Amino acid sequence: MQSPDRVAVVGAGAVGLTVAADLAANGARVTLFERDAPGAGMTGRAAGICYDAYAEDIDVSVADRAMVRFRSLSGDGAFVFHETPYVFLARTGDDASASALREAVERMQVHGRDVSTVAADELGERFPIQTDDVALAGVAENAGWADPAAYVDLFVERCEDAGVEFRVGDAVSVRSDPPGVAIDDVVTARFDAVVVAAGVHSRRLLADAGHPIALKPYRVQALVGECEYDGPIVYDATDESYLRPHPAGVLAGDGVEPVEADPTDWDVTADDWFVRESLTATSHRTKTTPTVERAWAGLCGATPDRNPLVGAVDDGLYVAAGWHGHGFMWAPAIGELLAGAVLGSADESLPQQFDPCRFDGDESFAVVDGMTLDGDGESREK
Ligand SMILES: Cc1cc2nc3c(=O)[nH]c(=O)nc-3n(C[C@H](O)[C@H](O)[C@H](O)COP(=O)(O)OP(=O)(O)OC[C@H]3O[C@@H](n4cnc5c(N)ncnc54)[C@H](O)[C@@H]3O)c2cc1C
Incomplete structure (x- = not known):
């Protein structure tokens, strides 16, 4: 196969920017199309x-690669990777989450992850968080x-x-x-290859090109609270909430x-119930009294098997x-892998588990988000 010379990338989020930079660094002539501004989507x-606390081979290898690259990028311009342990916990009385957590940690350890289970008192001695209600926790060091x-700014510069x-x-x-890529319905620019990295809009773009993919957007929410917090990243498996330190607090x-x-019609503002409940949970866990600086909603993309869709849907x-x-x-890992696959590099092969053609695109499936410390021991939370 001849390596493509001219490549179009659609979407300048974290994924599109990384793949564009990696393609160009390896000799392709790349045009990056972004309808809004770089990073204006979900990125x-x-x-x-970021963490490597996964229980499946494929997740571990992608996360490993990404973490190495994040660290190598840290200090380049204003981009900083803040080393912070990731604590995931189950609360007292939630036996299902506690046993799923124990099983997940065992499987992560089998994959060589630096993860351990700790009891509430040990957790409280190490970290400045509330542990009275904790039945069991896992701590991932990586x-x-x-x-x-800052990642967007860095990769815009790298692309340039x-x-x-x-x-x-x-x-x-x-x-x-x-x-090809059509700028309007009249003018179509031909490329040797086109990469669609348009986030939750990728389904419509590809469906219109005759290639439906199994992708469902779902809404999530977050806020920044002002307070003093210098603890770990925490995921509470009992209520499926998370927090991390932030320059403003948390x-x-x-x-x-x-x-x-609907990716074209969704509420971008956070719901009142979310802000209320999130503040209560955060205040409890961080032992602080945060006040809301800002709150927002966004969309994530679900697939039937919770693996992403990465690879070719047609020639080029x-x-x-x-x-x-x-x-x-x-x-950082997907950019390298996909650029290698597009350019036909012998060193790079995309995992079969990510093949976008493993689904027809018309499957009916339930949306399952983030980390579910489920019976399979899978860990997939932000
Ligand atoms: C509240 C929240 C918290 C999150 N927390 C985390 C986290 O802690 N860790 C983590 O790993 N992930 C997290 N995520 C998920 C993360 O944001 C996304 O997985 C990631 O940003 C996807 O990047 P992307 O480049 O694929 O898509 P996007 O960043 O959405 O980029 C797609 C781009 O395509 C552009 N585009 C769309 N259609 C077109 C078109 N027709 N023509 C040209 N351009 C187009 C858009 O404008 C957009 O800029 C979170 C998401 C949300 C909403």
């Missing part, structure tokens, strides 16, 4: 939490957080340095056979609506979407 709404806006042409303000549609989230959302037409709330933390 700009992400909490920026974790941290980064500001998604590598010669990527930015077309900002163009809401494009996609063509297949041959691959960033907290949950508010998942496990139903399909690729997709990278369906992250279940993990698109930021996986972007």
Whole structure:
């Protein structure tokens, strides 16, 4: 196969920017189409939490690669990867979460993750968090957080340095056979390859090109609270909420609506109930009294098996979407892997589990978000 020379990337979120930079760094002539501004999609709404606490081979290898790259990028410009342990806990009385947590930690350890179970008193001795109601916790040492806006700035610069042409303000549609990008319905630009990294909009773009994918958007929420907090990242498996330290105090989230959302018509503001409940939970866990600086909603993308859709849907037409709330933390690895696959690099092969054609695109499936410490021991939370 001849390596494509001219490649279009649609979408300048964390994923599109990374793949564009990696393609250009490896010799492709890349045009990046973004209808709004770089990072204006879900990347700009992400909490920026990163970890390798996974129980499945494939997740572990992608997360490992991403974490190594995050660390190598830290200190480049304003981008900083903040090393911070990731605590996931089950509360007293929630026996199902406690036993799922124990099983998940065992499976993470089998995969060589630096993760351990700790009891409430030990957790309280190590971290400045409320542990009175904790039945059992897992602590993953290989974790941290980064500001998604700083990652966007860094990769815009990397793209520019590598010669990527930015077309900002163009809401494009996609063509297949041959691959191309239509700036309006009249003018179609031909490319040797097109990568659709348009987040939750990828389904419509590809459906219009005749390639439906199994992707459902769902709404999630987050807030920043002003307070003094210098503790770990915490995921509470009992109420499925999370928090991390933030320059203003704390960033907290949950508010998942496990139903399909319309990516063209959804409420971008946080719900009152979410702000109220999130503040109460955060205040309790951090032993502080946060006041809301800002709160917001966003969309994540679900797939039937909770693996993303990354790879070719047709000759020269690729997709990278369906992250279940993990698109930021996986972007550094997905960019490398997908750029390698597009360019036909012998060193890179995309995991079969991510093949977007493993589904027909018309499947009916339930939306399952984030980390469910379920019976399979899977850990998939932001
Ligand atoms: C509240 C919240 C918290 C989150 N927390 C985390 C977290 O802690 N860790 C984590 O890993 N993930 C987290 N996520 C998920 C994360 O935000 C996403 O998985 C990630 O940003 C996806 O990146 P992306 O590049 O695929 O998509 P996006 O960032 O959405 O980028 C897609 C881009 O495509 C553009 N686009 C769409 N249609 C077109 C078109 N027709 N033409 C041109 N451009 C187009 C959009 O404008 C957008 O800029 C969170 C999400 C939310 C909402």
